[in-house]
Amino acid sequence: MGQEGRTKDSVMATTVIGAHAFEHFYAHTIPFLAAIIAADLGLGAFQVGLIVVVRSIFGGITSTVGGFLVDLFHHRVSWVLSISAFSIGVGYLVMSIAPTYVLILAALALGSMGSALWHPPALGLLARRFPERRGLFISMHRSMGSIGDVLGPMVAGALVAGALAWTLSSGGVESDLFAWKMPWDAISWRLVLGFSTPIMFTSSVVIFFLLRNAGGAKPEDFDLGKRVKDNWAGMKDAFRGTGMWAIFTVSAVRGMADRSLVFLVPLYMIQALGVGPFQAASHVALMVGPGIIAGPLIGALSDRIGRRAIIIFVMAVTTVLTLAIIWSGQQTGEYNYWITLFVSMYGILNFSVNNLTQAAAADIAAGRNLESSFLGLMWGNNTFFGAAAALVIFGSVEWFDQNNQGWQYGFYITAAFYFIGLLASLLIPGKPKEALQPA
Secondary structure (H helix, E strand, O other), X not given: OOOOOOXXXXXXXXXXXXXXXXXXXXXXXXXXXXXXHHHHXXXXXXXXXXXXXXXXXXXXXXXXXXXXXXXXXXXXXXXXXXXXXXXXXXXXXXXXXXXXXXXXXXXXXHHHHHHHHHHHHHHHHHHHHOHHHHHHHHHHHHHHXXXXXXXXXXXXXXXXXXXXXXXXXXXXXXXXXXXXXXXXXXXXHHHHHHOHHHHHHHHHHHHHHHOOOOOOOXXXXXXXXXXXXXXXXXXXXXXXXXXXXXXXXXXXXHHHHHHHHHHHHHHHHHXXXXXXXXXXXHXXXXXXXXXXXXXXXXXXXXXXXXXXXXXXHHXXXXXXXXHHHHHHHHHHOOOOHHHHHHHHXXXXXOXXXXXXXXXXXXXXXXXXXXXXXXXXXXXXXXXXXXXXXXXXXXXXXXXXXXXXXXXXXXXXXXXXXXXXXXXXXXXXXXXXXXXXXXX
């Protein structure tokens, strides 16, 4: 039994993967609620983009620093995961009562830091315990998070609208595909956010109890200075001739596009196409829902045939689908079924590149005990670049907005980022340079 062996693999994996659903229940609710908050506070597209920026920057800092610290203090991993869940609850509680846009951004920063703190220790544990099936277990972790990503916006959409309604438009004439009134009146977005607090506070206690021994005992003769020096040297060595730079580039560019697109789609549908809250929220759910099943299958396939070919294929298809979404809306200027189809197809492949680049990075980091450091650095890398991309994408929507024509620039720029990622993916090595060795 190794350092991390005091908690059974099955208990650790079930807790980490299962808790990810709660951690993500609000992750994709925020993109939907951002459109509702924008309408409530009279925000423009650029101000919505700043929500993405704040979320990305503070999440990126936390991921990068958190991953490095987790590898230094394996024995405290339960504390880190528990604090992550607790911070999410506090952040969204403060956000729900914040009276101004600036204070909402500040509260969102805290919630985003809590969410970002989760991934380095969680993914690091899975990568160490299951070295031969990293792609599968990291994808399972992502898919369980996707369950929260689906349920969160769907529930929020029903609560905010007070109804389950789907409207069709043809030639300027609207008709309801279905419209079911809920037994309650429409609920404020503030109350929807406040619901997260008791859920996340309870989760933090359960997580700490079940994973209190997941990190193993404190190492004997622990020399912090030497550990920092060794870890830093190991990280630098892993970037030399291993293909790690290409992996990080693909992950960063993909993150630039992903983090803005999930905000852009519901905002476009509500403001440009005039759909209702539940219908817009449903499309946020469709951006992640199909990947619940597809993600682990793609991850397992990558364990057998390699990461590179799958990443190249997914990047190419995603580029085309992003353009197809806006072209479908431009054809009629109204909502149509093609938008739903293309969003759903995007959802099948969404997050698969992130899963595979994380697994590829862990492949190279194997044997160095730096899985959390690299995965945290990768998450931080994604979010920092995502913040810069959000300014460009949402800025273009607002600055070039003439009769709703600015939306096309947002989607075109997003597709361009995906295409750059496609080119970078051609440089990823077919096989990692380090052999897979169980921790």
